[in-house]
Amino acid sequence: MRSIVQSAITISVAALSGVVFTALAQQPPPPAGPMPAVLQNYAPVTAERLKNPEPGNWLMIRRTYDGWRYSPLDQITTQI
Amino acid sequence: MGVEVEYVAGRGFTGTSGNTPSVKPGADHFGEVQAWNVDTGERVWTHNYAKSPNWGAMLTTGGNLVFSGGTNDRKIHAFDATTGKLLWEFPVSSGILAPPTSFLLDGKQYIAVHSGWGGDSRGMQATLNRLFPGEFPEVPEGGAVWVFGLE
Numbered sequence: 488m489r490s491i492v493q494s495a496i497t498i499s500v501a502a503l504s505g506v507v508f509t510a511l512a513q514q515p516p517p518p519a520g521p522m523p524a525v526l527q528n529y530a531p532v533t534a535e536r537l538k539n540p541e542p543g544n545w546l547m548i549r550r551t552y553d554g555w556r557y558s559p560l561d562q563i564t565t566q567i
Numbered sequence: 568m569g570v571e572v573e574y575v576a577g578r579g580f581t582g583t584s585g586n587t588p589s590v591k592p593g594a595d596h597f598g599e600v601q602a603w604n605v606d607t608g609e610r611v612w613t614h615n616y617a618k619s620p621n622w623g624a625m626l627t628t629g630g631n632l633v634f635s636g637g638t639n640d641r642k643i644h645a646f647d648a649t650t651g652k653l654l655w656e657f658p659v660s661s662g663i664l665a666p667p668t669s670f671l672l673d674g675k676q677y678i679a680v681h682s683g684w685g686g687d688s689r690g691m692q693a694t695l696n697r698l699f700p701g702e703f704p705e706v707p708e709g710g711a712v713w714v715f716g717l718e
Contacts, residue, residue: 542671543670545668548666550668555627558626558627558669558670559628560670561630561631561676562676563628563630565632565647565654
């Protein structure tokens with residue numbers, strides 16, 4: 488892993504002040520834009536997918552029912 | 568820690584000394600990561616955390632890696648699954664108790680983990696700081712999801 492880029496999505500309740508909430512509540516809803524591709528291509532989570540999840544997705548707490556907490560993905564390796 | 572506790576029939580037993588924690592004199596570490604061969608039942612490698620208990624859950628990957636947080640220095644670690652060599656570590660905003668996960672987005676692999684220290688981990692850290700003032704860092708609280716990818 489030669490170099491790693493990281494980003495954080497901070498869940499900050501404090502940042503959502505009451506003032507901001509009030510202001511948002513009084514605005515009319517923005518016009519609905521086109522549905523983002525990530526939602527257009529969203530594949531429903533079915534019992535079959537949970538039983539045999541594709542390698543690229545992590546659909547439940549330990550990924551598979553056998554609880555291995557193992558990802559078959561192999562792009563990130565031991566090679567530095 | 569590291570001390571056998573006597574079992575007394577008819578009395579409550581948790582295998583620990585209860586509310587009077589202590590550190591065994593001469594102990595050189597707290598937490599460990601252990602790799603076991605399930606075919607032979609033998610321990611293959613061990614990584615010791617000198618100054619931290621290990622509160623972290625594990626992720627293993629097809630890239631032969633083990634990812635885990637768990638330490639009071641707020642780091643996520645990556646080990647070579649075969650040898651146990653520590654290949655990478657990175658401090659995040661709070662301690663990591665959660666299991667890392669991995670996923671593909673547009674064909675690229677990412678590692679994601681939630682950081683958020685609290686509960687028993689915070690309680691033990693407070694105890695360590697009480698027993699050994701100044702020797703153990705305060706661990707900031709607060710939840711964040713961190714996502715890592717190769718550049």
